[in-house]
Amino acid sequence: MKATRLNCAIYTRKSHEAGLEQEFNSLDAQREAGEAFIKSQAHEGWKALPALYDDGGFSGGSMERPALRALMNDIESGKVDIIVVYKVDRLTRSLADFAKLIEIFDEHKVSFVSVTQQFNTTSSMGRLTLNVLLSFAQFEREVTGERIRDKFLASRKKGMWMGGPPPLGYDIKDRKLIINSQEAEVVRHIFTRYLEVKNVRELESDLKRSDHRTKRWVSRSGRHWGGGSFSRGALYTIISNKLYIGKAVHKGIAYDGEHEAILDAPLWDQVHALSIANRQDKIGREKTPTNHMLKGRLLTGEGAPFQTNHACKKGKRYRYYVARCGASKVRLPALDLDIAVAAGLRQRLGVEGQYADDQILALVERCEIENDEARVILVPLDSRPKGMECIRDEFEEELDSSEPVSIPIQIKKQRGEVRIRQPGKKGMKPKPEPSLIKAVVKGYEWREQLENGSFSSVRELARDAGFTHRYVGRLIRLAWLAPDIIEAILDGTQPEELSLENFRQPISADWNKQRKLFGFV
Numbered sequence: 001m002k003a004t005r006l007n008c009a010i011y012t013r014k015s016h017e018a019g020l021e022q023e024f025n026s027l028d029a030q031r032e033a034g035e036a037f038i039k040s041q042a043h044e045g046w047k048a049l050p051a052l053y054d055d056g057g058f059s060g061g062s063m064e065r066p067a068l069r070a071l072m073n074d075i076e077s078g079k080v081d082i083i084v085v086y087k088v089d090r091l092t093r094s095l096a097d098f099a100k101l102i103e104i105f106d107e108h109k110v111s112f113v114s115v116t117q118q119f120n121t122t123s124s125m126g127r128l129t130l131n132v133l134l135s136f137a138q139f140e141r142e143v144t145g146e147r148i149r150d151k152f153l154a155s156r157k158k159g160m161w162m163g164g165p166p167p168l169g170y171d172i173k174d175r176k177l178i179i180n181s182q183e184a185e186v187v188r189h190i191f192t193r194y195l196e197v198k199n200v201r202e203l204e205s206d207l208k209r210s211d212h213r214t215k216r217w218v219s220r221s222g223r224h225w226g227g228g229s230f231s232r233g234a235l236y237t238i239i240s241n242k243l244y245i246g247k248a249v250h251k252g253i254a255y256d257g258e259h260e261a262i263l264d265a266p267l268w269d270q271v272h273a274l275s276i277a278n279r280q281d282k283i284g285r286e287k288t289p290t291n292h293m294l295k296g297r298l299l300t301g302e303g304a305p306f307q308t309n310h311a312c313k314k315g316k317r318y319r320y321y322v323a324r325c326g327a328s329k330v331r332l333p334a335l336d337l338d339i340a341v342a343a344g345l346r347q348r349l350g351v352e353g354q355y356a357d358d359q360i361l362a363l364v365e366r367c368e369i370e371n372d373e374a375r376v377i378l379v380p381l382d383s384r385p386k387g388m389e390c391i392r393d394e395f396e397e398e399l400d401s402s403e404p405v406s407i408p409i410q411i412k413k414q415r416g417e418v419r420i421r422q423p424g425k426k427g428m429k430p431k432p433e434p435s436l437i438k439a440v441v442k443g444y445e446w447r448e449q450l451e452n453g454s455f456s457s458v459r460e461l462a463r464d465a466g467f468t469h470r471y472v473g474r475l476i477r478l479a480w481l482a483p484d485i486i487e488a489i490l491d492g493t494q495p496e497e498l499s500l501e502n503f504r505q506p507i508s509a510d511w512n513k514q515r516k517l518f519g520f521v
Contacts, residue, residue: 177259228303233296301370344407432492443478482511
């Protein structure tokens, strides 16, 4: 008897783009192993699909991956019977995300197989084993984070340079800082001139008049950075950096660095003292916070800095980032942009909501806005705020923090006003709706009670719960909503007009129809 054909989709993932340009890279190796495993099961009717589901340069901590989305669409369309991966964590590193995926696989009767671990999720034992495995993977990630922190501390105590964009005044050679004589003169000029003009605003104008430029450098991907005018944020960073007196700083503690100093300590002390006095004076004069969380770190695609601005209308203050692009002026709403970039970084770095927007944006060294993309350079790992040093894309490979993190955003004009949001998000600021969240949770709970045999019918369950069977049946239907709709409700990012009243009508089993009906597309 001929075995039934089973269509196998091979999914591959690599956290970073480094090495993908090679003729035979990690993705190719994963796919080759998957194809060999499928051939070994040919007698069972297994057949590899020709489609490539390759996510190169995407974190396993986020579900926002193009190839994964394509795979999920094909699963929903009934094109896939078995998913084959080289290793479980290629699919996801998050237990919560894994649980969601397994639920979708079960709904569409799709099996999941790991080549190296040979697990099959069609059995309860297979699911248990995978959950245990992912628990260890998560534990390993946390342990690796601790190890990296210890490594940075030990290296910093030795004064070693730990990577990141090259600072003005230095070049990087053999992973060490070497003085660039021309740029070192610019650094000395900035410090001495600051003592003369007494404030950063005047210093910024003076450097523009003399056409002094920021450091030009090329990332490993070949992208050119820098070469623009100095912003006030960049100048504050320079005049407060102990690197220039030969120090390596880690968590606020300065150690003797391996590199040669550009400045004498007395000059740096004078500048630092003046800077502190100016900031204290400024704090005393300011009555309202600016709330521009990316202030001094925001650039256009051409390298022009955004300045902060605001307008008042009917007693309400609206804050903006403003920059010139050629003959035209670009004005972006500050709150919308800050929230969109912070949300994008959370997804890209795979961190949950335990960090506020200003904490997440503290990881940004600079951000470049061009078309519908924000390109972010992160602060070097050893210079990040306390408690956030280990937040990174993945721990399995070294992250070159000089490479920009790409965050998709949507910039649109609505009724004469610019609006910014993340693609796929209907609202900018999360607004949890307690009644919706409670209904979804209760629906899942009642669905499980029916499926595990605790009650034989909805009427019996309703009598026990003290509700009408119509009400219980309506909430149970919520457990069959599309995963992204459930996630939006739990996160508070659902459309503002969505309420329990919308779910009085029958719910289609087609997720695309659900998204259209409830305003998600």
